[in-house]
Amino acid sequence: MKRRTGQDRNVTKNWKPATLAVRGGTARSEFGETSEALFLTSGYAYDCAGDAAARFAGEQSGMTYSRLQNPTVEMLEQRIALLEGAEACRATASGMAAMTAALLCQLQSGDHLVGGRAAFGSCRWLTDTLLPKFGIETTVVDARDPQQFVDAIRPNTKVFFFETPANPTMDVVDLKAVCGIARDRGITTVVDNAFATPALQRPMEFGADVVAYSATKMMDGQGRVLAGAVCGTEDFINNILLPFHRNTGPTLSAFNAWVVLKGLETLDLRIRRQSENAVKVATFLEGRVPRVNFPGLPSHPQHDLAMTQMEAAGPIFSIELDGGRAQAHGLLDALGLIDISNNIGDSRSLMTHPASTTHSGVAAEQREIMGVREGMLRLNVGLEDPEDLIADLDQALKAVSL
Numbered sequence: 001m002k003r004r005t006g007q008d009r010n011v012t013k014n015w016k017p018a019t020l021a022v023r024g025g026t027a028r029s030e031f032g033e034t035s036e037a038l039f040l041t042s043g044y045a046y047d048c049a050g051d052a053a054a055r056f057a058g059e060q061s062g063m064t065y066s067r068l069q070n071p072t073v074e075m076l077e078q079r080i081a082l083l084e085g086a087e088a089c090r091a092t093a094s095g096m097a098a099m100t101a102a103l104l105c106q107l108q109s110g111d112h113l114v115g116g117r118a119a120f121g122s123c124r125w126l127t128d129t130l131l132p133k134f135g136i137e138t139t140v141v142d143a144r145d146p147q148q149f150v151d152a153i154r155p156n157t158k159v160f161f162f163e164t165p166a167n168p169t170m171d172v173v174d175l176k177a178v179c180g181i182a183r184d185r186g187i188t189t190v191v192d193n194a195f196a197t198p199a200l201q202r203p204m205e206f207g208a209d210v211v212a213y214s215a216t217k218m219m220d221g222q223g224r225v226l227a228g229a230v231c232g233t234e235d236f237i238n239n240i241l242l243p244f245h246r247n248t249g250p251t252l253s254a255f256n257a258w259v260v261l262k263g264l265e266t267l268d269l270r271i272r273r274q275s276e277n278a279v280k281v282a283t284f285l286e287g288r289v290p291r292v293n294f295p296g297l298p299s300h301p302q303h304d305l306a307m308t309q310m311e312a313a314g315p316i317f318s319i320e321l322d323g324g325r326a327q328a329h330g331l332l333d334a335l336g337l338i339d340i341s342n343n344i345g346d347s348r349s350l351m352t353h354p355a356s357t358t359h360s361g362v363a364a365e366q367r368e369i370m371g372v373r374e375g376m377l378r379l380n381v382g383l384e385d386p387e388d389l390i391a392d393l394d395q396a397l398k399a400v401s402l
């Protein structure tokens, strides 16, 4: 492997994000390929037994096994770290692998975690079910209110875990305030930044310690592969996360890493256009449905906060209907262009009913408390012409008498 001249860390750090998204982390082979090479290999051969021993002892650089290292995956890790402004990054097989590893690698029985109550269903399963099963206490709070984090702190609190904007209520967390509270008390913040991505929001600039991703969403951006990533300091990634990750094995496949590398090249373009489209679609819906939860709209109570920490509001938002599940399902069934799908971050517009899909695993009572009501629908606005999306929504709303 030959690293192209000018690709060393010091030089790449001076590149602007658009350049990093296309060039960051590139490591060319001796063939000089322009597009990153896809290394589909599980193992690596050594020139002699002594080399194998030296690599395992950490005395010789080089790859040993693709659960531990792979050149294509390493390119992606470097590119994400550069975009995030993080010292290091470790890619994972999915977003949930990233969240699980980021938490379990640093928590142990007897510790306490404070989590945001509005969160993706599986993230809530981690805080409500998995962690307590291993003796890790958890408290969920309304993460829109930084004081609730302060009030929940115990002597054994080790981690704050939240997403902003949150799936699907779009609650926004004040990153500077909450990360500041954690810093002052030696608590580690783990921020799920899947909705915004580093193109729109870099939580470390506001004091976050660890930023975790579902790269399945906007980073891939075309609904093709599952992937995840955890960013942090070199100390956190190498000494705390890596032993957990290497030995438990939630490793990203080289093929999926390659697809996400390609996705990152267009992330900035896609997310900004999709954000603009989302504002147009949400503005239309604002006049037609009882409630639109989108921090991109000036009417949203957290619009000003969102715009201080995000460069644009992103492509995802939710709406609420008064007619409960029947009306929400009716609207979905009347759609002609927008797909009924629980994925997000795709260049296609997708819509889902969280209470019966992404959040069906959360107890009904908890769903109600976190604001995922039966009349809620979540929309991922894609790259289609917003006028076509508005026309589709218009006819679907009429079909359910709205």
Ligand SMILES: Cc1ncc(COP(=O)(O)O)c(C=O)c1O
Residues within 6 Å of the ligand: 094, 095, 096, 097, 099, 120, 122, 123, 163, 167, 192, 194, 195, 213, 214, 215, 216, 217, 226, 227, 228, 344
């Ligand atoms: C905010 C958030 N975090 C994590 C995940 C999990 O990601 P994955 O499906 O890649 O495991 C999702 C998936 O929808 C999500 O929306």
